[in-house]
Amino acid sequence: MEFTLNNLLLIGSALLVLSVFLSKTTKYGIPVVILFMLVGMLAGVDGPGGINFYNTQISKFIGTLALILILFSGGLDTRYADIRPIAKRGVLLSTLGVVITALLTGLFIAYTTELNIKEGLLLGAIISSTDAAAVFTILRSKSMGLKNNIRPLLEFESGSNDPMAYLLTLVFIMLIKHPDTNAWGYLWFFVKQFALGGAVGVGMGFAIIRIINRIDLHFDGLYAVLLLSLSLLVFGVSDLIGGNGFLSVYLAAIILGNHEFVHKRSLIKHFDGQAWMMQIIMFLTLGLLVTPSQLLPLAGVGLLLSAFIIFVARPIAVFTCLAKSQFSTRSKLFISWVGLRGAVPIILSIYALDAGIQKGALIFNLVFFISLTSVLLKGTTIPTLAKRLRLSVPMHIRKKSTVDIELANKVKSIVMELDVLPEHRCVGKMLVDLDLPQGITISMLHRGENVFIPDGFTRVNIGDKLTILADSVNSLKDFYKKMGV
Numbered sequence: 001m002e003f004t005l006n007n008l009l010l011i012g013s014a015l016l017v018l019s020v021f022l023s024k025t026t027k028y029g030i031p032v033v034i035l036f037m038l039v040g041m042l043a044g045v046d047g048p049g050g051i052n053f054y055n056t057q058i059s060k061f062i063g064t065l066a067l068i069l070i071l072f073s074g075g076l077d078t079r080y081a082d083i084r085p086i087a088k089r090g091v092l093l094s095t096l097g098v099v100i101t102a103l104l105t106g107l108f109i110a111y112t113t114e115l116n117i118k119e120g121l122l123l124g125a126i127i128s129s130t131d132a133a134a135v136f137t138i139l140r141s142k143s144m145g146l147k148n149n150i151r152p153l154l155e156f157e158s159g160s161n162d163p164m165a166y167l168l169t170l171v172f173i174m175l176i177k178h179p180d181t182n183a184w185g186y187l188w189f190f191v192k193q194f195a196l197g198g199a200v201g202v203g204m205g206f207a208i209i210r211i212i213n214r215i216d217l218h219f220d221g222l223y224a225v226l227l228l229s230l231s232l233l234v235f236g237v238s239d240l241i242g243g244n245g246f247l248s249v250y251l252a253a254i255i256l257g258n259h260e261f262v263h264k265r266s267l268i269k270h271f272d273g274q275a276w277m278m279q280i281i282m283f284l285t286l287g288l289l290v291t292p293s294q295l296l297p298l299a300g301v302g303l304l305l306s307a308f309i310i311f312v313a314r315p316i317a318v319f320t321c322l323a324k325s326q327f328s329t330r331s332k333l334f335i336s337w338v339g340l341r342g343a344v345p346i347i348l349s350i351y352a353l354d355a356g357i358q359k360g361a362l363i364f365n366l367v368f369f370i371s372l373t374s375v376l377l378k379g380t381t382i383p384t385l386a387k388r389l390r391l392s393v394p395m396h397i398r399k400k401s402t403v404d405i406e407l408a409n410k411v412k413s414i415v416m417e418l419d420v421l422p423e424h425r426c427v428g429k430m431l432v433d434l435d436l437p438q439g440i441t442i443s444m445l446h447r448g449e450n451v452f453i454p455d456g457f458t459r460v461n462i463g464d465k466l467t468i469l470a471d472s473v474n475s476l477k478d479f480y481k482k483m484g485v
Contacts, residue, residue: 011051015039019280033131033342034376036280040287053288056354062285063347065232066278067162068249072231073275074159075253076268081438082152090153092321094161100317101309101339102128102168108308113301115359122172123363126349127309127370129165130158131342147391148331154338162344163247167193169348173355196243201251204234208252212261213432216457223263224270262432262456279343286346290368298362302369309370310378314339330389337385341367341374414470418485422462425484432456437482439475443467 022035043049083090106124110117170193171186208230217223231249238248257268295302315336322332349367353360386392420427426434431442431454444467445454460466470476 011043015043015284016277016280019284033279033283034372034379036283037287037372040284041290041292042287043284044288044290044292046292051288053285056289056350059285059289060347060350060354063282063343063350066282067246067344067347068232068235069228069271069278070275071159071162071246071250072253073268073271074155075250076257076271078156078159078254078257080258083156086149086153086156089322089325089327090156090160093153093157093318095164097157097317097321098128098161098164098168100320101313102165104313104316105305105309108313109305112304115362118172118176119357119359119363122169122176122352122357123366125165125168125172126352126363126367127305127341127345128168129161129341129344129348130339131344131375146334146386147393148327150327150331150335150391153327154335159250163194163197163244163250165344165348166246167244169351173352173357176357177355192242193244194247196241197238197245197247198243198251200234200238200241200243201248202255204230204237204248205252205255208234208256209259209261213430213456220263224267227267227271228274260432260436260456282343282347286343286368289350290365294361294365295369298365298369302366303373305366306370306373306377309341310337310339310374330391334386334389334391337378338382340378341371343371345371414473414476416468416470416476418466418468418483420460420462420464420466423484425482426460426466427462428459430457430459434460435482437475437478439471440479441469443469 019036019039022032022039041047043051045052045054102121102124104124105127106117106121108120109115109123110120113120115123167190171189174181174186174189208227211230212223212227215226217226231253234248234252235245239245261267315333318332318336318339322335327335345367346364349360349364352363357363383392418424436442442454445452445458445460446465446467447461447463468476468479470479
């Protein structure tokens with residue numbers, strides 16, 4: 001069966017619906033990303049679906065788009081308070097840890113397979129990043145938390161190590177395609193990618209805050225469209241000037257997520273849904289792209305490479321980067337085990353295919369096999385290992401309410417009222433410009449005979465009465481100090 005415009009919506013929507021339904025099986029310990037891939041493989045050329053799909057350019061585009069939205073959504077959910085205690089070690093894992101994994105794996109591949117040293121290093125770079133999406137799906141389904149800041153470390157690492165893996169992949173593709181490039185050329189490319197990527201991400205992150213808070217759109221639904229467009233613009237601008245677009249997207253999202261902006265709560269939820277949809281589409285596409293019959297002859301070497309990454313390369317990288325840290329040996333062992341190879345390595349292997357690397361098909365199939373076995377083996381054993389290492393704690397999950405309140409991101413415990421006087425610093429300002437301290441929400445505004453729920457564009461006037469929700473006395477004190485009360 002071939003994809004056509006007439007059957008694209010039918011086939012695509014049916015596969016999406018099936019994938020969403022299958023996500024319920026995570027309670028049985030099956031990583032959901034595996035199910036998405038299996039659906040694509042069953043629908044593909046070797047499965048009962050018989051769909052013949054092999055287009056590396058479309059797959060590369062879908063993978064890039066999906067990764068942009070997944071990184072943006074992850075950045076929006078990343079809090080400074082969570083990553084501050086582990087920021088130094090997280091950065092080491094996402095940079096030095098990726099390099100160590102890539103080099104060790106690449107050298108091992110070169111000496112155990114038919115790939116030469118350059119091709120081995122390329123495969124090592126492709127497989128060097130981690131994907132924690134399946135891990136946390138399993139942990140949540142088991143109502144399990146983790147001790148000792150392990151969870152924020154893993155989340156930060158998985159979100160921030162993709163740019164380094166992407167950069168290394170491009171460097172080794174250049175090394176194979178343009179071997180005459182000197183060392184300074186690679187060094188300049190490396191520095192330019194990170195410097196420009198970081199600058200664009202930080203600059204556009206703050207610019208997006210101002211744009212969203214100033215534009216005052218008449219239709220609330222357009223804010224989601226605007227933020228989606230801006231997230232893609234961040235990547236496009238960074239990529240155009242030679243920066244690392246994925247790093248730019250992640251940094252911009254972190255900055256945005258840690259500042260107040262209009263419709264913040266609903267927009268974060270919207271992007272969470274977008275990230276899930278793109279993750280499903282991405283894994284379905286990758287499942288369609290692979291030919292299972294070509295994987296079977298690679299089972300032996302694939303298992304050997306998986307074992308080396310799991311038991312040698314990843315632990316060496318983790319123990320090196322976390323040396324002399326507050327993490328115990330048990331914690332380091334668990335962090336080593338959680339280094340899943342997921343979607344990103346498969347996407348990066350498509351870059352090698354699209355670049356015309358001579359053994360690109362072999363590299364793609366090996367990466368797919370390694371990722372599949374890694375997620376399947378580790379994803380089903382993470383809860384058990386966490387318990388055996390005494391690192392798991394119960395995670396109490398509140399049941400979903402039928403009423404979704406936009407007033408606050410967390411429960412407040414103090415309610416106060418403030419009469420706005422001429423000397424207060426909030427007079428004449430919109431709420432979004434007040435830079436409210438963490439833990440403060442202005443839930444209601446009394447103006448004359450009228451009482452209403454304000455939004456970010458509501459301007460505070462003399463004589464208004466503000467109803468303030470605070471989660472602590474300190475937050476309330478900080479608010480009063482900022483307002484000059």
